[in-house]
Amino acid sequence: MKPHCFVKTVFILACFALVIYACDSSHAHGVAGDSQFDSTRLWVGWNKYHIPERDSMARYGHELIANTSYYLGPKGIVAQITNGMNCQNCHLNGGTLPWGNNYGAVASMYPQFRARSGGLETIVKRISDCMERSLNADKAIDSNSKEMRSIIAYMNWLGDGIPKGRAPKGTGIMNIPYLDRAADPQKGQAVYVSKCQRCHGADGHGQKKTDGLYEYPPLWGENSYNTAAGLYRLSRFAGYVKHNMPFGEVEYHNPQLTDEEAWDVAAFVNSQPRPSKIFKEDWPDISKKPVDHPFGPYADGFTEEQHKYGPFQPIIEARKKQKK
Ligand code: HEC
C-alpha cells in the first residue's frame, strides 16, 4: 500500500469507528429494548459519570457501593453496622466490571428462587445477605431506608435495557475447572507471599489510609467477611481472584494465576481465622448445598473437609449416581 493510501484507509476506518460509536451511544440508557439485547456480548456496565445528575437516588446508591465504609462502617456517618469493607471491594468498579462480580444481572434476574434460603429472594434480601455475611453486619439496613432504596435504584439503573429474566454475559464470577486433588493451603501460602502480601499485608489484615478507611481490604481477621459469605466457598474465591487479582494488573482475559494457584491461595486464605456466623435457616434442603459448601450436614456422606478443599469431582459423581 502506498503511504497516502494508508493514511486514507486509516482516516476512513477512523470515520467508521466514530459513526459506530455515535450510533452505539445513541442507544442511550433506557432506550435499549428487548430487540437490542445480545446475551453473547460481554456486558460492560455504565460508570458513575453516566448517571444523570437528576437521578440523585442512583448517584447516592453508587456512592454507597463504592464507599460503604464511609457511610456504614465502624465510624460510618449514617450508621455503624459494617466491618469496614466496601461492596466495591468484591463488586469491582461499582459492580460494572466484566467478570468482576458485577451487578449486570441483578435488575433483570430478581426476584429469583435461591436454594440457600429455599425461597423467592428479592433484591433487598440479596443485598441484606451480603451486608450480614460479606460485610459481617449484625443486621442489614432497613428495607425502607433511603440507603437501601438508593442501592436498588442504582442496580436498576445499571440493569436498564436488559430484558426481564435474561442475564448478560460476564456477570458474577467466572468459574474455573475443579482440580483432581484437594486444594492445598500450604502451596497457597507461597502464592500469597509472592502475589498478594504486598497489598493485603503479611497478616492478611489489609492496609488502612490515614483517614482510617482501607486502601487494601482485609482477607482474613476480625474485619473480614464471615464464614457464611460467598467468598468463603473456595470456588467463588478462586474464580474471583484468578480473574481480578492482583488488582489493577489483571482482568479476566489476562490472569496471572494458574487454576492451581487460584485454588491453593483460596485454600490458604480461607483456612485463616475470621468471624464465624451461622444462619440456621440456610439450605433447608441439604441436598441442594453446593459441592464446596464447607458446613454439614450433607445428603452425600462426604466430610466437611472434602467439601471445603476438594477433590470435588468424586462428590459430583456420587451425587449423579444418587439421582439415578
Ligand atoms: C467479601 C466480598 C463481598 C462484599 C464485600 C460484598 N459482596 Fe455481594 N457478593 C459477593 C459474592 C461472592 C457474591 C456471589 C457471586 C456468585 O456466586 O456468583 C455476591 C453477590 C451479590 C449480589 C447478587 C448478584 C447476582 O447477580 O445474583 C448482590 C445484589 C450483592 N452481592 C450486593 C452486595 C452489596 C450491596 C454489597 C455491599 C453492601 C456487597 N454485595 C458486598 C461478595 C461480596
Ligand code: HEC
Ligand atoms: C496491587 C495490590 C493488590 C495485590 C497484589 C492483590 N490485591 Fe486483592 N485487592 C486489592 C484491592 C485494592 C482490592 C479492592 C478493590 C476495590 O475496592 O476496588 C482487593 C480486593 C481483594 C479481594 C476482595 C475483598 C476482600 O478483601 O476480601 C480479595 C478476595 C482479594 N483482593 C484477594 C487477593 C489475592 C488472593 C491476591 C494475590 C493473588 C491479591 N488479592 C493481590 C489490591 C491487591
